[in-house]
Amino acid sequence: MQHPAVPELAHNTTRPIHWLATAAALAAVIAGSSFLQPDPANAAQPGSKPSSKTAAAPAPAPDAATVTYPITCGSVKPVVKKKASGDLDGDGRSETVAVVHCAAGSGTPPDGVYVVTRATQGKPRVVATLVDPGDRQNVSDFAVRDGVITATLLGYSSPSVPSCCPDLEDEAKWQWKDGTFARSTPAGAHSV
Numbered sequence: 001m002q003h004p005a006v007p008e009l010a011h012n013t014t015r016p017i018h019w020l021a022t023a024a025a026l027a028a029v030i031a032g033s034s035f036l037q038p039d040p041a042n043a044a045q046p047g048s049k050p051s052s053k054t055a056a057a058p059a060p061a062p063d064a065a066t067v068t069y070p071i072t073c074g075s076v077k078p079v080v081k082k083k084a085s086g087d088l089d090g091d092g093r094s095e096t097v098a099v100v101h102c103a104a105g106s107g108t109p110p111d112g113v114y115v116v117t118r119a120t121q122g123k124p125r126v127v128a129t130l131v132d133p134g135d136r137q138n139v140s141d142f143a144v145r146d147g148v149i150t151a152t153l154l155g156y157s158s159p160s161v162p163s164c165c166p167d168l169e170d171e172a173k174w175q176w177k178d179g180t181f182a183r184s185t186p187a188g189a190h191s192v
Contacts, residue, residue, distance in 0.1 A: 034109035061085030061094035064115045069126060071112050071133050072134030081111060084144035089176040093118065097130075097149050099139045108163045111139045113151065115181065128181050130174055138166060149174040151179070 001159035
C-alpha cells in the first residue's frame with residue numbers, strides 16, 4: 001500500500017506514445033537477436049580429442065540415365081520412368097532404384113525395376129532386378145525410404161486383358177538381407 005505522504009506518480013496512465021515506444025523497443029530486441037546467434041554445437045565423446053579433419057561428403061547416388069539395363073526394346077530405347085535413391089545395403093553409399101520401360105509411342109509397356117550401384121571404377125551398373133519386364137507388370141506408387149523399397153505393382157490376370165487396363169494390384173516391399181534383396185511382402189496379386 002502506498003503511503004499517503006508520497007505524491008501520486010506523474011505517469012500513472014498510459015498514452016499511445018508509451019505503447020509505441022514499447023513496441024519499438026521490442027522490435028529492436030527481436031531484430032538484434034537475429035544477428036546474435038550461438039556458435040554451432042560440436043558433439044564429442046568425453047575425453048575425445050578434437051579432430052582437424054572434416055568428414056568427406058558422401059558420393060552422389062548413381063545416375064540412372066547412364067546405365068545399360070537388361071531390357072530388350074528392339075529399335076526403341078529404354079526410358080527411366082521413375083527413380084529414387086538411398087543407402088540400401090548400409091555401406092554408407094547411396095544406390096539408385098530405377099523403374100524402366102521401353103519408349104513406346106502408345107500403350108503401356110511393362111516396367112522393370114532395377115537396383116543400380118556405383119562401381120569403384122567405371123560407370124554405374126545394375127546389381128539386381130526386382131521386377132522383370134517379362135512379368136508384364138507396371139509400377140505405380142514407388143519409394144525408397146530408410147533402406148526399404150516399396151512399390152505398387154499393376155498386372156494382368158490373363159494375356160487377354162488389354163495392356164491399357166491392368167486388373168491386378170500387388171503391394172511389394174524389398175529390403176537388403178543376407179546379401180540379397182528379399183521381398184518381405186509376399187508376391188500374390190489382388191484384384192483391382
